Amino acid sequence: MTAKNVVLTIIALAALGAAGVMIVNQSSGGVPSEEDPNRPAYLVCQNPECKHEFEMTHRQYAAARASGGPPECPECGQRKNRLGHKCENCARIVMRVGHSELPAECPFCGHDFVSDVEGYKKLEEAHNELLGSDADGG
Numbered sequence: 001m002t003a004k005n006v007v008l009t010i011i012a013l014a015a016l017g018a019a020g021v022m023i024v025n026q027s028s029g030g031v032p033s034e035e036d037p038n039r040p041a042y043l044v045c046q047n048p049e050c051k052h053e054f055e056m057t058h059r060q061y062a063a064a065r066a067s068g069g070p071p072e073c074p075e076c077g078q079r080k081n082r083l084g085h086k087c088e089n090c091a092r093i094v095m096r097v098g099h100s101e102l103p104a105e106c107p108f109c110g111h112d113f114v115s116d117v118e119g120y121k122k123l124e125e126a127h128n129e130l131l132g133s134d135a136d137g138g
């Protein structure tokens, strides 16, 4: 390695270090640290011929939305899907109704969702937080 290359390497490392400090400073500002970006988000494909139920991490979901809309369905590839809730009882993914509300009970097995008020609230919070300021036009 020539002297010139060494100098360039040092400059590059210094720049990376500065960028890292900036990122740390920004992230310590607003975003609550208890959010786990790897917690699952459940989705149902809205293609009537597909209706595939799938899941991804909140991080992946947020990244997909940031890149132009709902994530692609792994089955049919269409970007038409909605957030849902995974039924603890039958493991099916239940779509929200009306204004992003869960039905009172699982349409597949009849499991009572409303009795799980705490979990329901958390789901609502997670959902709103995912959508954020990006209003869901569709």
Ligand SMILES: [Zn+2]
Binding pocket: 045, 046, 047, 050, 051, 052, 073, 074, 075, 076, 077, 078
């Ligand atoms: Zn699909």
Ligand SMILES: [Zn+2]
Binding pocket: 087, 088, 089, 090, 091, 092, 106, 107, 108, 109, 110, 111
């Ligand atoms: Zn169920």
